[in-house]
Amino acid sequence: MRILTGNDLKSGEVIWWTGSDWSLHVEDAADVSGSEEEIARREEAARRVNASYAIDAELHAGSPRPVHIKDRIRALGPTVRPDLTLKPADPDIGNWVI
Amino acid sequence: MYLYDHYDQAMVDARVEEFRDQARRRLEGKLTEDQFKPLRLMNGLYLQLHAYMLRVAIPYGTLNSRQMHALADIADKYDRGYGHFTTRQNIQYNWIRLQDAADILADLAKVEMHAIQTSGNCIRNISSDHFAGAAADELVDPRPYAELLRQWSSFHPEFSYLPRKFKIAVIASDTDRAAMRLHDIGIQIVEQDGELGAAFYVGGGMGRTPMIAPCIKEFVPLDRLVTYAEACLRVYNREGRRDNKYKARIKILVHEMGAEEYAKAVDAEFEHMLDEGIEPPFAELERIRTFFEDPAFDQSASEDIDRSDPDFALWVDRNTVAHKVPGYASAVISLKPVGGIPGDATSERMRLMADLAEEYSFDELRVMHTQNIVLPHVRKADLHALWTALEAAGLGSPNLDTVEDIIACPGLDYCSLANARSIPVAQKISERFSASGKTEALGQLKLKISGCINACGHHHAGHIGILGVDRKGVENYQLLLGGSEAEDVSLAKITGPGFDEAGIVDAVETAADVYLREREDGERFLDTYRRIGMTPFKEALYG
Numbered sequence: 159m160r161i162l163t164g165n166d167l168k169s170g171e172v173i174w175w176t177g178s179d180w181s182l183h184v185e186d187a188a189d190v191s192g193s194e195e196e197i198a199r200r201e202e203a204a205r206r207v208n209a210s211y212a213i214d215a216e217l218h219a220g221s222p223r224p225v226h227i228k229d230r231i232r233a234l235g236p237t238v239r240p241d242l243t244l245k246p247a248d249p250d251i252g253n254w255v256i
Numbered sequence: 257m258y259l260y261d262h263y264d265q266a267m268v269d270a271r272v273e274e275f276r277d278q279a280r281r282r283l284e285g286k287l288t289e290d291q292f293k294p295l296r297l298m299n300g301l302y303l304q305l306h307a308y309m310l311r312v313a314i315p316y317g318t319l320n321s322r323q324m325h326a327l328a329d330i331a332d333k334y335d336r337g338y339g340h341f342t343t344r345q346n347i348q349y350n351w352i353r354l355q356d357a358a359d360i361l362a363d364l365a366k367v368e369m370h371a372i373q374t375s376g377n378c379i380r381n382i383s384s385d386h387f388a389g390a391a392a393d394e395l396v397d398p399r400p401y402a403e404l405l406r407q408w409s410s411f412h413p414e415f416s417y418l419p420r421k422f423k424i425a426v427i428a429s430d431t432d433r434a435a436m437r438l439h440d441i442g443i444q445i446v447e448q449d450g451e452l453g454a455a456f457y458v459g460g461g462m463g464r465t466p467m468i469a470p471c472i473k474e475f476v477p478l479d480r481l482v483t484y485a486e487a488c489l490r491v492y493n494r495e496g497r498r499d500n501k502y503k504a505r506i507k508i509l510v511h512e513m514g515a516e517e518y519a520k521a522v523d524a525e526f527e528h529m530l531d532e533g534i535e536p537p538f539a540e541l542e543r544i545r546t547f548f549e550d551p552a553f554d555q556s557a558s559e560d561i562d563r564s565d566p567d568f569a570l571w572v573d574r575n576t577v578a579h580k581v582p583g584y585a586s587a588v589i590s591l592k593p594v595g596g597i598p599g600d601a602t603s604e605r606m607r608l609m610a611d612l613a614e615e616y617s618f619d620e621l622r623v624m625h626t627q628n629i630v631l632p633h634v635r636k637a638d639l640h641a642l643w644t645a646l647e648a649a650g651l652g653s654p655n656l657d658t659v660e661d662i663i664a665c666p667g668l669d670y671c672s673l674a675n676a677r678s679i680p681v682a683q684k685i686s687e688r689f690s691a692s693g694k695t696e697a698l699g700q701l702k703l704k705i706s707g708c709i710n711a712c713g714h715h716h717a718g719h720i721g722i723l724g725v726d727r728k729g730v731e732n733y734q735l736l737l738g739g740s741e742a743e744d745v746s747l748a749k750i751t752g753p754g755f756d757e758a759g760i761v762d763a764v765e766t767a768a769d770v771y772l773r774e775r776e777d778g779e780r781f782l783d784t785y786r787r788i789g790m791t792p793f794k795e796a797l798y799g
Contacts, residue, residue, distance in 0.1 A: 168283060169307070169354070170303065170306075170353055170354060171307060172307075208289055225729070227730075227731065228305070228674075231668055231677075236679075237680060238669050238683070242351075
């Protein structure tokens with residue numbers, strides 16, 4: 159599957175296209191295969207996202223998981239600062255990233 | 257240290273308001289990202305892996321305590337309570353919001369700081385010896401010359417759109433503590449027949465094509481320093497390649513022309529420029545120099561240090577450096593606790609370091625390119641009190657220049673250019689050697705890790721270097737041996753096939769064990785490597 163990501167224009171936070179809006183959580187990401195360019199163009203023009211791009215992902219326990227480690231780190235936060243990630247209380251989240 | 261005059265402050269304040277307007281227009285949709293990107297980069301604002309990242313310039317690594325307090329306040333007010341000190345003696349914040357960026361620049365301007373020219377194809381922050389003005393072995397304090405060049409290069413219209421970024425370092429001792437010959441221009445202040453001048457080394461650098469800068473001029477009189485530097489830049493600006501960013505650095509130009517031909521071209525440009533009146537009046541250099549006069553050292557300060565506490569004695573041996581004034585030392589605060597993130601400092605620790613600088617070091621701090629902090633002027637009689645305060649805060653690691661004092665770029669944990677993570681490798685190596693107890697036996701062993709070929713972690717210059725690469729989507733690490741950024745400069749060589757994350761930690765220990773087995777009296781790791789060559793290391797690593 160293909161999922162669309164970018165950064166929130168104001169905050170810079172990493173965000174994911176859900177099919178109708180943007181979410182901080184990659185597990186909310188929708189498959190955009192075939193329509194990624196159109197969505198990206200429209201959302202960038204509306205200033206809801208900055209520097210958007212589509213990536214490959216696969217389903218993992220029913221949720222999208224980016225294929226490349228860079229995007230998984232991007233989705234969660236720095237592996238060396240679990241306290242700053244989106245899931246600071248999840249002791250197993252490192253396995254999802256690596 | 258240098259203090260802004262009316263013109264400096266007016267320029268920086270105007271730039272803040274200019275950027276405030278640019279950011280507002282971007283947020284209102286009046287500028288596209290393509291239009292805005294070069295404007296934000298000119299003000300040090302990147303879009304990184306997780307958020308906007310702001311890189312703040314610290315000219316030649318020198319800070320006062322008020323500035324360090326301001327950096328801590330920014331970390332708390334606008335970021336997540338910490339900052340990252342970089343290998344260009346700067347600081348980076350990783351979690352910046354665009355809507356806050358102009359306010360941050362305004363806060364910086366209040367303490368005579370900015371983020372101008374910390375990105376883009378311009379002359380970047382000028383680096384220098386972190387012990388400048390304190391080192392026992394320096395000819396003069398190199399910072400007035402660095403400051404003169406900073407002023408010359410700031411907003412220089414001719415050099416705002418160079419073929420690529422441009423980095424300058426200035427030193428004034430034969431011991432190179434600034435990786436001078438791995439810069440686009442390295443300048444060493446030297447003495448010839450009783451007169452001070454500048455030796456120019458041009459065309460060094462790391463990155464994907466590492467090169468050591470050759471000396472193109474052994475002596476430039478100081479009243480021609482700026483003119484000669486400008487001649488070097490003009491030849492590059494005119495002849496440097498703009499068709500391929502990977503061949504656009506001045507090192508490629510110098511290499512392709514040959515150092516001799518490049519030097520001739522610079523000489524011709526220099527002769528042409530002498531009548532142009534580019535050189536600032538020598539009085540300006542004298543004016544700048546007054547800002548760097550020695551503080552009021554206690555000329556009767558005691559040389560004695562009570563070494564009865566063995567932990568303190570170890571820290572003194574490892575983390576203090578000879579000072580030019582008897583009774584004083586320069587003290588290095590390690591930002592490399594075992595298992596820590598190299599170069600990171602919390603706001604709380606920044607404030608502590610600022611307070612300690614005010615109390616013990618004439619209000620001065622320095623950022624080292626090795627991502628540590630220096631208090632340059634500490635009375636030896638105060639070292640114990642300083643160490644006690646550092647120890648209590650977890651800042652007393654006695655590991656300067658040891659295998660635990662690792663340079664590491666932010667790597668894939670933060671950087672959108674990286675191919676592999678650097679920080680976890682550094683953490684595991686420091687934990688491994690700390691646990692093994694080999695650190696002391698290994699002595700000086702400079703280990704440097706980069707998460708990609710851009711070499712922000714200076715892996716080419718490590719006695720042991722590590723380069724993270726992407727091998728079909730999996731992190732892989734190449735091991736390099738034999739580099740040095742110092743006066744015995746050399747480029748490290750790759751040992752062979754790379755390793756996974758666990759394997760690279762084992763490989764470093766294997767290389768260290770070869771050294772321990774093969775070394776002769778007084779040899780550092782680098783010396784042994786240079787004597788015995790790569791073969792024994794390869795045999796141990798790959799069988």
